[in-house]
Amino acid sequence: MSRQHLVDGDRIEAERYELEAAPAYRFAPSRREVFRMLGAGLLVLAVSGGAENAAEAQESGGGGGRRRGRNDAAPRDIGAWLHIGEDGTVTAHTGKTEVGQNVRTSLSQAVADELRVKVNSVRMVMADTDLVPYDAGTFGSRSTPAMAPQIRRAASAAREMLIDLAAATWGVDRAVCVAENGAIRRNDGSGTAPLAYPRLLQGKTLSRTIEDDAPRTPAAASSVPKVDGRAYVTGEHRYTSDLRRDGMLYGRVLRAPAYGAKLKSADLAPAQSLQGVVTVRDGDLVGVAAPTTRAADTALAAIKAEWETSAQQPSERDLFTRLRGAGSRGESLTGGAADERLKGTYTVAYIAHVPLEPRAAVAEWSGDRLTVWTGTQRPFGVRDELATAFGIPAARVRVIVPDTGSGYGGKHTGEAAVEAARLAKAAGKPVKLVWTREEEFAWAYFRPAGVIDVAAALGNDGTLAEWEFHNYNSGGSGLRSPYEIASRKEEFHRADSPLRQGSYRGLAATANHFARECHMDDLARAAGADPLAFRLKHLKDERLRAVLLAAAERFGWEKRRKAPGRGFGLAAGLEKGGYVANCAEVAVDAGTGQVIVRRVVAAFECGAVVNPVHLHNQVEGGTVMGLGGALFEAIHFEDGRLVNGRFSRYRVPRFRDMPAIETVLVDRRDLPSAGAGETPIVAIAPAIGNALLDATGVRLRALPLVSEGRMPAPV
Amino acid sequence: MPDTLRIKVNGKTRDIAGDGERSLLQVLREDLNLTGTKYGCGEASCGACTVLIDGEPTRSCVTPVGAVGGRAVTTIEGLAQGDKLHPVQEAFLEADALQCGYCTSGMILSVVGLLRKNPDPDEAAIAARLQGNVCRCGTYPRIVKAVQSAARAGRRAQK
Ligand code: FES
Ligand code: FES
Numbered sequence: 001m002s003r004q005h006l007v008d009g010d011r012i013e014a015e016r017y018e019l020e021a022a023p024a025y026r027f028a029p030s031r032r033e034v035f036r037m038l039g040a041g042l043l044v045l046a047v048s049g050g051a052e053n054a055a056e057a058q059e060s061g062g063g064g065g066r067r068r069g070r071n072d073a074a075p076r077d078i079g080a081w082l083h084i085g086e087d088g089t090v091t092a093h094t095g096k097t098e099v100g101q102n103v104r105t106s107l108s109q110a111v112a113d114e115l116r117v118k119v120n121s122v123r124m125v126m127a128d129t130d131l132v133p134y135d136a137g138t139f140g141s142r143s144t145p146a147m148a149p150q151i152r153r154a155a156s157a158a159r160e161m162l163i164d165l166a167a168a169t170w171g172v173d174r175a176v177c178v179a180e181n182g183a184i185r186r187n188d189g190s191g192t193a194p195l196a197y198p199r200l201l202q203g204k205t206l207s208r209t210i211e212d213d214a215p216r217t218p219a220a221a222s223s224v225p226k227v228d229g230r231a232y233v234t235g236e237h238r239y240t241s242d243l244r245r246d247g248m249l250y251g252r253v254l255r256a257p258a259y260g261a262k263l264k265s266a267d268l269a270p271a272q273s274l275q276g277v278v279t280v281r282d283g284d285l286v287g288v289a290a291p292t293t294r295a296a297d298t299a300l301a302a303i304k305a306e307w308e309t310s311a312q313q314p315s316e317r318d319l320f321t322r323l324r325g326a327g328s329r330g331e332s333l334t335g336g337a338a339d340e341r342l343k344g345t346y347t348v349a350y351i352a353h354v355p356l357e358p359r360a361a362v363a364e365w366s367g368d369r370l371t372v373w374t375g376t377q378r379p380f381g382v383r384d385e386l387a388t389a390f391g392i393p394a395a396r397v398r399v400i401v402p403d404t405g406s407g408y409g410g411k412h413t414g415e416a417a418v419e420a421a422r423l424a425k426a427a428g429k430p431v432k433l434v435w436t437r438e439e440e441f442a443w444a445y446f447r448p449a450g451v452i453d454v455a456a457a458l459g460n461d462g463t464l465a466e467w468e469f470h471n472y473n474s475g476g477s478g479l480r481s482p483y484e485i486a487s488r489k490e491e492f493h494r495a496d497s498p499l500r501q502g503s504y505r506g507l508a509a510t511a512n513h514f515a516r517e518c519h520m521d522d523l524a525r526a527a528g529a530d531p532l533a534f535r536l537k538h539l540k541d542e543r544l545r546a547v548l549l550a551a552a553e554r555f556g557w558e559k560r561r562k563a564p565g566r567g568f569g570l571a572a573g574l575e576k577g578g579y580v581a582n583c584a585e586v587a588v589d590a591g592t593g594q595v596i597v598r599r600v601v602a603a604f605e606c607g608a609v610v611n612p613v614h615l616h617n618q619v620e621g622g623t624v625m626g627l628g629g630a631l632f633e634a635i636h637f638e639d640g641r642l643v644n645g646r647f648s649r650y651r652v653p654r655f656r657d658m659p660a661i662e663t664v665l666v667d668r669r670d671l672p673s674a675g676a677g678e679t680p681i682v683a684i685a686p687a688i689g690n691a692l693l694d695a696t697g698v699r700l701r702a703l704p705l706v707s708e709g710r711m712p713a714p715v
Numbered sequence: 716m717p718d719t720l721r722i723k724v725n726g727k728t729r730d731i732a733g734d735g736e737r738s739l740l741q742v743l744r745e746d747l748n749l750t751g752t753k754y755g756c757g758e759a760s761c762g763a764c765t766v767l768i769d770g771e772p773t774r775s776c777v778t779p780v781g782a783v784g785g786r787a788v789t790t791i792e793g794l795a796q797g798d799k800l801h802p803v804q805e806a807f808l809e810a811d812a813l814q815c816g817y818c819t820s821g822m823i824l825s826v827v828g829l830l831r832k833n834p835d836p837d838e839a840a841i842a843a844r845l846q847g848n849v850c851r852c853g854t855y856p857r858i859v860k861a862v863q864s865a866a867r868a869g870r871r872a873q874k
Contacts (some may be wrong), residue, residue, distance in 0.1 A: 403816075
């Protein structure tokens, strides 16, 4: 088995499961093209680093044709652009996608703040590969840290240009001009009426390129509600699965009965004979398209297919042995038989993202040009997948991502997009393909399963002297312990995953934090120390200390009162520039062993808080999702088939699973904002695991902790 | 020859061609272009497809359209009165009780049904009645707040 050892946790790429293909083509419009698209007015291009020609170009006279400078071609690394039309319409373009993290709102808010206009007057054009600059994707909590400041700077540059325009119009010093309510006003007591932006931009074609390293304007904190919230509560918002095109058919794809099964034969004739049905056999893809979903289902069922299944199909029972590879338990740890270190082996199951909107795509061909609407976190990546699949230049593929029914790292790939496009090509009509929930479970990808071996030793003074940590398969992010340890060895080992795995909210940090923070509690016990005091004693990182103390204080850690069947636990960690600490209280029924998480406190810090309500919501959402993976979510599989690959058999957190959740936001105005989509999830499982240990004396080392909702019976 | 069915949706009578075995969910979405009702599981386990039938929250994914008969179907599109949002819609906006919003229409209709039966539900009653509605984005705590504030608004309106 080939396997790569990565020794230094710091060097491990956090996004190791990303499919990072180099973009074959980048949209680099000239300024003229942008003006043609959006009309005259003012344009600011925000360049992410290394703009060679960050010069200002002013073109007057509205046409902009003749006096076009040599900088007309926009630099290649544009991150975003912002346009203010002659009528005052503000439009900002970015490749980010809205998947429920409310990035549309936070970006609109950034623009509105800087331009001194109302939030609802800003239009965000997002994730349409024909209309926005190239973007690697919306993941890794990078939307806020990278995009919001860029957009903000573009808007602030635009505001300064408007001030310059007004100052020139009035013939006054720009220092007496201020932007306010969509206009420039004079504060020199002259009584001159303010000039609204449209007045200033009438007949102008102005553009400017700004670089990424321009000084950062600290964002003011404010809580703007979801910008288009009304469209969601009225059902008007159209997700991909809600779109329709003229003459559109509904597609279905034939799936293998097990992973690795090969199609031997397929008789399409019975399906083909049904009215209005188009059948497709294109290499390994067999599918149908029909006027209704019901007709497509009927047609699919009519196809007679024979499959060849190989004898050796993966099953859950030998999963962890397989992931750890040939080495038997404990062998990977460097100590021999006389090793007296405190040891533990932790496991995490595969889990599914279960985005409530399954994968969906609508594909439409027009000659050799392809347009696909699809819910993905990587529009440009999917565009390249499509271009490759059909052997056409990426420039002829347009991917549009309507605001999507969530992703959690689960929608980075373009399976549905490619399938819909193949069906549409064969049908000669637009085709919508919405994966069934069962397809979404089986044919998307999972959060990696993993095994983690830990061995640690305390010195005579009760401090942590030695730390050895091996993660098999689940990933390297969050591998490195934040605690001060004299001697450490932390390794991530790749393995052959029997199931398709990929990115997930929090990535491997959840697994690594689970093992580490449980083990830290065991060490605290061994040292006879309080879990909080033990952690603080080994912690120099003041940001991590701060969230730990904030969580402990809100929770009343010092005042907690032991009672039978009651337990308290805490855990902390950092990931992707965010710091989180959780305290949890559990109740365990003495008779049935039933576990109830009663209360969770989450303290979170990710730099300056931009929108406190949305940040609060993201932390809360991460906490809720984390509860599922901590307590009961697991994919079960046998002989290459999922045992519980449907909604009714895969338990996700519901209303009754909710503890009282309290969120404490630590605001660091002096630090740049990092994303909050992922980190809040990482410490919840160990906090609950530690609370269960406190309540019962039993250490559970497998995620999910209590898949049946109760403590395992003592053996 | 496809027979025709007649159903009443959001106060309008609609003729549906084709067989009565099709799910109400598919008919709403595909025939009537009422796509606010969502597919999430197809087996009555997630609540995304919830509509009201004679005021009762019902999973449209497992309801054959032929079984609806003359009863009144209300979808999310039929809840607001013109421009005026239903108090539960208002409450969801106010409490920011949505992230991606995909669960929202089913949630809102379930809440409308809940408040009709119990105008003053406590947290346990809310959790019990909404247990069948999943929000994968984890907005449950805010949904509970939204329900309570909608309930308060409803009680004020009663007085
Ligand atoms: S789609 Fe009907 S309950 Fe899930
Ligand atoms: S808001 Fe995304 S599922 Fe509820």
